[in-house]
Every structure is written in structure tokens, then in C-alpha cells.
Amino acid sequence: MEKIKVVVAGPRGKMGAEALRMIEKQEDLELVACLDHKYEGKKISEIDELPAMDAVIYTDIQKCFDSVNADVLVDLTTPEFGYLHTKTAIQNGVRPVVGTTGFTDEQLEELTELSEEKGIGVIIAPNFALGAVLMMQFAKWAAKYFPDVEIIEKHHDNKLDAPSGTAVKTAQLIKEVRESKKQGHPDEKETLQGARGADMDGMKIHSMRLPGLVAHQEVVFGSKGENLTIKHDSFHRESFMTGVKLAIDQVMKLDILVYGLENILE
Numbered sequence: 383m384e385k386i387k388v389v390v391a392g393p394r395g396k397m398g399a400e401a402l403r404m405i406e407k408q409e410d411l412e413l414v415a416c417l418d419h420k421y422e423g424k425k426i427s428e429i430d431e432l433p434a435m436d437a438v439i440y441t442d443i444q445k446c447f448d449s450v451n452a453d454v455l456v457d458l459t460t461p462e463f464g465y466l467h468t469k470t471a472i473q474n475g476v477r478p479v480v481g482t483t484g485f486t487d488e489q490l491e492e493l494t495e496l497s498e499e500k501g502i503g504v505i506i507a508p509n510f511a512l513g514a515v516l517m518m519q520f521a522k523w524a525a526k527y528f529p530d531v532e533i534i535e536k537h538h539d540n541k542l543d544a545p546s547g548t549a550v551k552t553a554q555l556i557k558e559v560r561e562s563k564k565q566g567h568p569d570e571k572e573t574l575q576g577a578r579g580a581d582m583d584g585m586k587i588h589s590m591r592l593p594g595l596v597a598h599q600e601v602v603f604g605s606k607g608e609n610l611t612i613k614h615d616s617f618h619r620e621s622f623m624t625g626v627k628l629a630i631d632q633v634m635k636l637d638i639l640v641y642g643l644e645n646i647l648e
């Protein structure tokens with residue numbers, strides 16, 4: 383069996399380390415290298431608390447792709463480096479599977495064009511948890527009948543981007559079926575800036591950051607005399623790994639960029 387050769391960017395991070403543990407258990411995946419901003423030349427097995435894997439760490443992405451034969455780059459880093467890594471991977475014919483959130487619309491457009499030009503598959507998924515993907519789909523369905531909606535996302539306090547990629551994706555999916563609408567009282571005024579949250583097409587998005595949280599979202603719909611709440615919780619980062627594995631398998635069959643795991647689920 384030909385194994386899929388994977389490079390993981392961000393191996394010492396919470397998601398990167400979980401991805402290494404997932405890859406270690408798969409017979410059809412091989413970790414061929416990692417990308418970090420330190421520990422050049424060290425093996426993963428030499429880093430405390432990471433699995434006993436032989437893959438070597440590179441700090442220069444171009445050197446990494448020049449030195450190892452890779453099929454897929456799994457990026458779980460930061461918005462700034464995730465974007466650069468994704469671009470460089472496409473340019474080197476390596477298929478990116480990107481969990482990193484916080485890319486701008488312009489960056490997503492540029493990566494979409496580059497992927498099409500090079501014919502290299504890319505999957506960018508703001509949330510790899512299957513329950514979260516379903517939560518977003520259910521919310522899109524509900525928005526057809528309940529156009530008044532607010533999104534509350536709750537994450538751990540080490541998160542760099544706000545709102546979360548999941549909240550933005552949820553609002554984008556709802557926008558596809560909901561007529562643009564300003565919610566609340568037409569004359570409402572914030573007496574404390576930010577009190578009503580961020581605004582996307584009239585929908586409000588509220589971001590909470592607290593220790594103890596992992597990744598949680600509620601989509602709350604309001605109508606006359608009733609409320610509907612669609613809620614998802616990730617209590618452990620293992621929840622994202624089924625989706626990461628699925629994306630690695632599927633990206634091998636793609637030659638365009640796909641944004642959102644719902645597009646590769648049957």
C-alpha cells in the first residue's frame with residue numbers, strides 16, 4: 383500500500399500534537415517531516431511529550447519541500463504563517479489541508495486562484511469536527527425559516543483570532559439563504575462600544591474567551607414566541623481528527639480549493 387506522505391506545520395501546538403498522535407495510528411499515512419519556527423534538524427521523538435516519531439523538523443518551508451518527498455501539508459499554526467505555508471505548498475505541488483483560521487477573504491481568493499492555476503487540491507476547513515459541520519448545516523437550514531439569528535462562539539483564551547473561523551463560516555452559510563437584514567431595534571445604540579457584538583450582514587457574532595473552554599458555538603434563532611438554539615461543543619481536540627484524516631484522504635483526489643468540510647462529506 384502506497385502511504386500518503388504528510389508534513390505537519392505546528393507540531394508542538396495543541397492541534398499539531400493531536401494530529402501527530404492521529405497520524406501515528408494510521409497505516410496509510412506517513413509523517414515525513416514537520417515545520418516549526420525552532421528545533422531545526424531535531425527529530426519529533428526528541429521533543430518532550432510528542433510521539434516517538436522519526437520525522438525531522440525544518441524551520442524553512444522551501445528547504446523542507448526541497449529535501450523530502452511530500453504529498454500533503456497539514457497546517458495548524460497561525461493566520462500569518464498558515465497563509466504563507468499554504469501558498470508555498472501549492473507552489474511546490476504539495477496539497478495543503480489547512481485547519482488554521484483567521485485568513486482574510488482576499489487571502490482565500492488568492493489561494494483559490496493559485497490552486498486552480500496549478501491544479502493542486504487544497505482543503506481549508508475552519509472546523510474539522512463532524513458535529514460542528516452538521517451544526518453549521520442545520521443552522522443554514524433553520525435560517526430559511528428564522529432570519530433573526532445571533533451567533534455566540536466560546537473558545538479557550540489562547541486563541542488569536544476573533545471571531546472564530548467557525549462563526550464566520552456559519553454566518554457565510556446563513557447569508558446564502560437569508561435576505562440581508564439589520565436585526566434589533568432600528569434606533570438601538572451601543573452605550574458601551576462592542577456591546578452588540580460584531581456585525582456580518584446584519585447578524586451579530588459574539589466571541590467569548592475563557593480558560594477551561596475548548597471550542598463551542600451556539601446559533602440562536604428568534605421568532606414570535608419561540609427560540610431555537612443549535613449548539614455544538616468540542617471538549618477535546620481529538621474531536622477534530624476524524625475530519626483531518628478525511629481531508630488528507632480527499633485532498634489527494636482534488637485539483638481545486640475546497641473551503642469547508644461540508645463540501646467533501648457525502
Ligand SMILES: NC(=O)c1ccc[n+]([C@@H]2O[C@H](COP(=O)([O-])OP(=O)(O)OC[C@H]3O[C@@H](n4cnc5c(N)ncnc54)[C@H](O)[C@@H]3O)[C@@H](O)[C@H]2O)c1
Pocket residue numbers: 391392393394395396397398417418419458459460461463480481482483484507508509510511540622
Ligand atoms: N479547523 C479546526 O478544526 C481547528 C481546530 C482547532 C484549532 N484550529 C486552528 O488551528 C490553529 C492552531 O491552533 P492551536 O490551538 O493548535 O494553537 P497553538 O498555539 O497551540 O499552536 C500553534 C503552533 O504553531 C506554531 N507556529 C507558529 N509559527 C510557526 C511557524 N512559522 N512555523 C511552524 N509552526 C509555527 C507554534 O509554535 C505553535 O506550536 C489556529 O489557527 C486555530 O484557530 C482549527
Ligand SMILES: O=C(O)C1=N[C@H](C(=O)O)CCC1
Pocket residue numbers: 483508509510537538541542545546547548549596597
Ligand atoms: O481552538 C481554536 O482556535 C479553534 N479554532 C477554530 C475556529 O476558529 O473556528 C475551530 C475550533 C477550535
